[in-house]
Amino acid sequence: MRRFSLLQRFAVVSLLLVVVLGVLMAQLLATMVSKRALQSATDAAVLTTTVAIQPLLTPADLANTLPAEKAAALDRAVSGSRGGTEIARIKIWRHDGGVLYLADPHTTSPVHPSTVPSDELAEALEGNIEAEVISSSDEPDNAALLARYGTLLEVYVPILYDGEPGPAGVFELYLPYQSVRDSIRADTLQAISLLAGGLVVLWLGLFRTVATASRRLRDESRRNEYQALHDALTGLPNRTALQVRIDAAIGQHRAPGHSAVLVLLDLDRFRDVNDTLGHGHGDALIRETAARLTAHVGDEGVVARLGGDEFGVLLPDVSSRAEAVLAAEAFRAALREPLEVDGVPLVVETSAGLSMHPADAADASAMLQHADVAMYVAKRTHRGVVVYDRADDEHSPERLRLLADLAVAIESGQLVLHYQPKVGVDGSLQGVEALVRWQHPERGLLPPAEFIPAAERTGLIHALTDVVLADAVAQAKLWYDAGTATPVAVNVSTRTLLDVGFADRVMAQLAVHRMPPSLLCIEITETTIMEDPDRARAVLTRLAEAGVRLSIDDFGTGYSSLAYLKTLPVHEIKIDRSFVAAMTHSEPDRVIVDSTVALGRRLGLAVVAEGVEDEATRDALVGLGCELAQGFLFSRPVPAADLRAWFQVPQTMSGARPTG
Ligand code: C2E
Numbered sequence: 272m273r274r275f276s277l278l279q280r281f282a283v284v285s286l287l288l289v290v291v292l293g294v295l296m297a298q299l300l301a302t303m304v305s306k307r308a309l310q311s312a313t314d315a316a317v318l319t320t321t322v323a324i325q326p327l328l329t330p331a332d333l334a335n336t337l338p339a340e341k342a343a344a345l346d347r348a349v350s351g352s353r354g355g356t357e358i359a360r361i362k363i364w365r366h367d368g369g370v371l372y373l374a375d376p377h378t379t380s381p382v383h384p385s386t387v388p389s390d391e392l393a394e395a396l397e398g399n400i401e402a403e404v405i406s407s408s409d410e411p412d413n414a415a416l417l418a419r420y421g422t423l424l425e426v427y428v429p430i431l432y433d434g435e436p437g438p439a440g441v442f443e444l445y446l447p448y449q450s451v452r453d454s455i456r457a458d459t460l461q462a463i464s465l466l467a468g469g470l471v472v473l474w475l476g477l478f479r480t481v482a483t484a485s486r487r488l489r490d491e492s493r494r495n496e497y498q499a500l501h502d503a504l505t506g507l508p509n510r511t512a513l514q515v516r517i518d519a520a521i522g523q524h525r526a527p528g529h530s531a532v533l534v535l536l537d538l539d540r541f542r543d544v545n546d547t548l549g550h551g552h553g554d555a556l557i558r559e560t561a562a563r564l565t566a567h568v569g570d571e572g573v574v575a576r577l578g579g580d581e582f583g584v585l586l587p588d589v590s591s592r593a594e595a596v597l598a599a600e601a602f603r604a605a606l607r608e609p610l611e612v613d614g615v616p617l618v619v620e621t622s623a624g625l626s627m628h629p630a631d632a633a634d635a636s637a638m639l640q641h642a643d644v645a646m647y648v649a650k651r652t653h654r655g656v657v658v659y660d661r662a663d664d665e666h667s668p669e670r671l672r673l674l675a676d677l678a679v680a681i682e683s684g685q686l687v688l689h690y691q692p693k694v695g696v697d698g699s700l701q702g703v704e705a706l707v708r709w710q711h712p713e714r715g716l717l718p719p720a721e722f723i724p725a726a727e728r729t730g731l732i733h734a735l736t737d738v739v740l741a742d743a744v745a746q747a748k749l750w751y752d753a754g755t756a757t758p759v760a761v762n763v764s765t766r767t768l769l770d771v772g773f774a775d776r777v778m779a780q781l782a783v784h785r786m787p788p789s790l791l792c793i794e795i796t797e798t799t800i801m802e803d804p805d806r807a808r809a810v811l812t813r814l815a816e817a818g819v820r821l822s823i824d825d826f827g828t829g830y831s832s833l834a835y836l837k838t839l840p841v842h843e844i845k846i847d848r849s850f851v852a853a854m855t856h857s858e859p860d861r862v863i864v865d866s867t868v869a870l871g872r873r874l875g876l877a878v879v880a881e882g883v884e885d886e887a888t889r890d891a892l893v894g895l896g897c898e899l900a901q902g903f904l905f906s907r908p909v910p911a912a913d914l915r916a917w918f919q920v921p922q923t924m925s926g927a928r929p930t931g
Pocket residue numbers: 691705706707718719720723736739761762763764794824825848881882883884901902903904908
């Protein structure tokens with residue numbers, strides 16, 4: 272049965288059922304037809320006797336022997352009964368079981384029918400009509416009659432008179448039945464043919480419907496399978512399909528020293544294309560990239576789209592690491608060829624990450640993950656092609672678990688904000704910086720360094736920033752309503768700053784809490800800005816125009832030129848902690864702090880010294896004319912509630928920390 276398709280099995284089983292049904296129905300039909308025929312023949316016989324013969328007899332006739340003139344009348348009636356039903360033989364039985372009258376009206380040769388009472392006669396004498404078809408008989412007289420008529424219907428009809436308690440006698444009639452029989456056969460045959468035809472049509476219809484439905488289902492499931500394994504935009508295998516292919520490649524035999532290599536390619540600045548030229552162009556670029564890669568790779572490997580602007584190329588058999596790098600370089604070169612997307616000329620740069628089996632990955636998911644790590648290193652360091660190195664990997668199992676937990680933590684409110692005061696020379700609280708911590712259910716309070724970098728890589732940073740922003744603005748609003756307009760600063764990382772919707776979300780938060788935008792400060796590092804200066808400028812300008820304050824964090828650690836920073840709508844710079852901490856014992860650091868303070872002043876920017884831990888540093892800063900500072904000397908970052916004293920006791924840069 273296994274060898275046959277489901278449809279074939281259905282065909283056979285349903286056909287069998289239809290045949291069985293047909294046979295049963297045919298039998299039923301045949302029985303019904305013959306029963307009906309028998310009934311109507313019997314009815315006719317009863318009618319003939321009661322209408323044509325019985326009136327000739329009186330109950331008295333039936334009690335005695337028949338007078339000759341009555342017998343003659345009966346003879347006439349019997350042979351003249353052609354108009355109704357032809358009678359082959361008639362016997363009239365008396366109640367006592369004797370034969371009153373007997374005639375074979377159409378038989379010429381003399382016969383001597385039996386005058387022995389039968390069981391049927393006994394039944395008829397009880398008042399029941401008995402009928403039976405006979406087509407053969409042992410009795411010689413019946414045999415002669417059968418030879419003449421073929422088949423006979425034998426009917427016993429009780430002779431009843433009104434007012435009499437039981438039958439006065441019984442008619443035993445033999446009627447020719449062959450023609451009825453023939454027509455029964457013909458009728459039955461016709462009915463059965465019709466039935467069979469109907470069933471065949473029914474079965475064919477059923478089969479057709481099921482066949483069509485089954486074909487549709489098969490097509491549908493094939494389509495679903497295709498969709499589950501392919502990317503809709505490019506038709507390339509998707510991540511799932513690639514995983515299957517990697518597993519297959521890993522299982523395959525290779526010469527010693529050879530590797531299966533996964534190259535992960537990510538377009539640089541694809542987002543710009545999407546944002547500036549529109550999604551249509553973005554899609555076209557992705558399709559073109561897919562086509563080029565596929566053409567370039569040919570039969571050598573498998574090209575897949577992993578989502579967004581990320582492609583994977585699996586090379587199942589590569590002889591060396593150098594060859595793998597060369598191949599990846601060749602992919603990049605092929606994609607770098609200038610192309611036109613709807614008339615717009617573009618040059619696409621890509622970053623590639625490589626992972627190799629068996630050297631650094633044992634299974635498909637490790638290969639994908641490692642190639643991903645390498646690709647991010649390539650992106651970050653602008654190195655083009657990077658082969659996975661364990662040292663770059665932050666995807667250790669516990670880090671990964673932490674990341675999974677982080678998604679939950681963001682949603683379930685495990686992130687808490689601590690606030691660190693920005694203190695002015697006059698002792699006033701000039702503002703606070705919101706610094707996020709993760710109140711981890713098992714590991715306790717985690718510092719941002721433990722989860723922010725991973726959140727940035729995975730995109731969780733957007734949700735995280737949204738939560739921080741909402742909490743910080745809500746807290747600032749509480750202070751504001753309590754009568755202290757304390758600006759609150761929120762740290763924003765590169766990915767968030769370059770996120771298209773970010774400025775809108777900031778404005779929405781301010782609107783929700785009905786907070787003056789000037790009470791919110793966004794801290795961005797130099798490196799964040801330099802990663803994509805044009806875009807950063809667009810976002811920052813929008814925020815600044817709305818009234819939000821902007822601060823350059825960790826100032827001095829990046830490579831931004833001051834000339835460039837001057838063109839940005841910045842209000843504040845924060846001198847990096849490393850310079851401030853070293854300024855009392857390192858002359859170059861002191862000079863850097865000095866010139867930064869002077870420069871900030873000249874540009875009209877507020878200058879904050881970060882990481883002031885001791886009084887010597889504080890004094891040195893005051894000496895340089897630095898007007899704002901932040902550091903453990905004044906306060907560590909603490910929960911909002913612990914800042915209460917700061918709002919009550921005026922502070923100076925003297926370092927006299929309020930308690931409580
Ligand atoms: P940051 O923006 O430079 O924040 C200042 C960091 O220096 C804070 O570390 C703070 O606790 C620490 N600090 C302040 N005063 C002193 C001092 O006198 N001595 C020393 N040694 N350290 C001091 P924290 O809270 O661990 O934050 C580290 C970094 O994490 C922050 O550096 C910031 O870049 C990032 N971060 C914090 N919260 C957020 C956030 O909500 N979003 C994003 N994207 N990044 C955040």
